[in-house]
Amino acid sequence: MDRGVSRSEDGWVERRPDPKQRSADVQARRDGVLRLLLGLVLPVGVLVAWEISARSGWIDARFFSQPSAVASKAGEDLRSGLLWSELRITIVRLVTGYVIGSLAGILIGLLMSQVKVLRWMLEPLIRALYVIPKLALLPLFLLLFGLGEVPKLVFISLGTFYIVAFTTLSAAMMIPTAFHEVSRSYGLSSGQRFRWMIVPAITPQIVSSLKLASGISMLLVIAVEFVNAHEGLGYYTWHAWQVFVPDRMYVGVVTISILGTLFGGLVGMLGSRLSRWADSEYAQSR
Numbered sequence: 200m201d202r203g204v205s206r207s208e209d210g211w212v213e214r215r216p217d218p219k220q221r222s223a224d225v226q227a228r229r230d231g232v233l234r235l236l237l238g239l240v241l242p243v244g245v246l247v248a249w250e251i252s253a254r255s256g257w258i259d260a261r262f263f264s265q266p267s268a269v270a271s272k273a274g275e276d277l278r279s280g281l282l283w284s285e286l287r288i289t290i291v292r293l294v295t296g297y298v299i300g301s302l303a304g305i306l307i308g309l310l311m312s313q314v315k316v317l318r319w320m321l322e323p324l325i326r327a328l329y330v331i332p333k334l335a336l337l338p339l340f341l342l343l344f345g346l347g348e349v350p351k352l353v354f355i356s357l358g359t360f361y362i363v364a365f366t367t368l369s370a371a372m373m374i375p376t377a378f379h380e381v382s383r384s385y386g387l388s389s390g391q392r393f394r395w396m397i398v399p400a401i402t403p404q405i406v407s408s409l410k411l412a413s414g415i416s417m418l419l420v421i422a423v424e425f426v427n428a429h430e431g432l433g434y435y436t437w438h439a440w441q442v443f444v445p446d447r448m449y450v451g452v453v454t455i456s457i458l459g460t461l462f463g464g465l466v467g468m469l470g471s472r473l474s475r476w477a478d479s480e481y482a483q484s485r
Contacts (some may be wrong), residue, residue: 262447269453272446276373282435286454289420289432294460296355301409304360308367313393318368319477329361333419337427351423358419359412366408370401406470417459432458449475 202260251266251352252258260268276282307325311318333354340350374397382392424433436451 203272237243242288243281244436262445264449268446269449272444273450274449276450278302282450282454285430285432285435286458288430289424289458292351292424292431293353294422296352296420297359299352300356300359300416301363301412303356304363304408304412305367305405307360308364309371309397311364311368312371312397322368325361329365330462333358334426335420337423341427346427351420351427354423355416355419358415362412362415363405367401371397372405374400403416406473409470410463410467412461414459417455417462421455 249258249263250265250267253260253263264272273282299323307321311321336357337350340353344350344353354406377408378396378400379392382396387395421433421436425437428434430453432451436448436455439445439451448451
């Protein structure tokens with residue numbers, strides 16, 4: 200009988216985890232805990248040093264409010280509903296722009312990879328627009344779409360679109376020719392090759408681009424709220440600086456950081472589920 204497999208008295212076959220697998224799982228959990236603790240050492244140390252320095256007068260508390268005062272201001276704005284409302288508006292903009300840009304990027308990237316004429320037409324234009332700073336295009340979007348939410352969403356979507364579209368195109372173009380030849384020799388149609396060969400081959404690269412684009416989208420939504428919004432976390436932070444309320448400004452900065460980290464982590468978790476087989480192969484090859 201195989202190792203780790205035993206037969207009970209009532210005839211049922213029971214499979215026990217291999218000792219090596221158990222030790223690997225335990226080590227992985229220990230590494231996760233250690234990684235978390237080490238990741239907290241520097242931020243906690245900085246906060247403690249900041250609090251002590253501000254209370255001792257080593258730094259000017261008018262400009263560098265101690266963390267306890269920032270936490271108090273955060274609690275005040277949460278209780279009043281101000282921070283929640285600004286956070287909700289930013290999340291809606293972030294998710295909407297990110298989803299639109301990602302779907303458009305995947306679609307256009309796939310179309311350009313499969314239709315040569317379309318690639319020759321669109322790729323030069325997209326690459327020319329890509330090198331233009333995104334904020335330089337914002338006045339054009341305001342001129343075309345007005346002063347509402349549409350130019351903000353277009354601005355956020357565009358940054359995501361470039362990354363995902365170029366990555367999708369490159370991944371599809373880099374599939375080895377031998378793969379196409381084998382699929383043709385088995386008599387697969389174009390639709391079957393696309394479904395069973397191209398999509399699985401490019402999924403890991405698309406997932407990586409989506410992870411990268413999540414951070415870019417966060418940067419863009421805050422940038423557009425800085426310069427062209429009267430609500431949202433970007434405006435909340437910028438307005439606090441304008442009226443010189445440093446406690447609230449730091450609340451905004453910390454909230455933006457937490458939101459960006461959670462959003463990137465969520466995208467990464469969902470992406471890992473889509474390409475779990477690729478992650479397993481990578482882990483085995485290390």
